[in-house]
Amino acid sequence: MGCVSSKQLKRDKGYEDPNILAKETTFSVNEVEALFQLYKKISHSIIKDGLIHKEEFQLALFRNSNQKNLFADRIFDLFDLKRNGVIEFGEFVRSLNIFHPDTPMAEKIAFAFRLYDLRGTGFIEREELKEMVLAILNESELILSDDAVEQIVDQQADMNEDGKIDFEEWKAFASKNPALLKNMTLPYLKDITMAFPSFVLNSGASDEEL
Template identity: 55%
Template sequence: MIGFSAVNNAVTVEEVEALHVLFKRLSSSLIDDDSIHKEELQLALFQTPYGKNLFLDRVFDVFDQKRNGVIEFDEFVHALSVFHPYAPMDEKIDFAFKLYDLRQTGFIEPEETIADADKDNDGKISREDWKAFVSRNPSLLINMTLPYLKDITSVLSSFVFKTEAKP
């Protein structure tokens, strides 16, 4: 299994084991190769493996840290650990920043988000600008916490997404 040091301290061994069960289910929903493909993530989130979705593309790209076109188990655990209620706020901020940094330049450019986040008026939103903006607008991170990850071992059945495609 995964080296537990790669995951923030918010996630317990039991939760990682429960995530492994979920990972196995998702990674075999369309292609049984022990990796989650973009279509499988789309199926899990939207009940259809078809269609284009910018949010899904960004989430998948941020999850796929190895940039090999699939989400492996260690990437899955690391990415989901960010949504844990006990995950450090800095990890949530970094994850959200990566989602909005569409061009992966290390900056959120004005056309990528709200212009008033650019406090130094240099035409870019740095991580520091973003952190200050999120601190002033904490609702931006409301979706960065999934309360049921705290007790995933007891609520695994509600965490496991449907894996049947809707027509």
């Protein structure tokens, strides 16, 4: 896979200078250019306008644009930094940086807190946590019974028993249950120019399936 020149990138909708994005993220310039190829593939999978729509994001994650998934919906909302219903290239790179193996765990924990705070209140309500835990477990290899999830939420998350989880409680909870942050890291991002798999959180799909 060859690198794409800046002149070619500028002709594409949603272009943002790879040098600027590289300075703001863990990615190198070459890796940003490789990510642009991935971005273009996703952004032309359904609506060929060079922007990633929710249906295309769903397709990239789960190979099914109609599958309703709370985790995917929340990830899309957090990637959509401008809140305009689409993901532009700069948003894609800056947000994807959270999932890089070299991104500090503290940043992953903070992102996950925003992911779980469904109503944007600055707290994670108990039911929000349970709903998101079940959604993530459903997309991972982990299988826990409802009783086990209830026990985790009741005994470890809401430490002051006020019915909601603040950020400090979340940090302590996430530290005790690192498996819940499993989907916050995509190992292939460490060698994006060496290996170029499809953008699937659960992995396993070939590029042709996108």
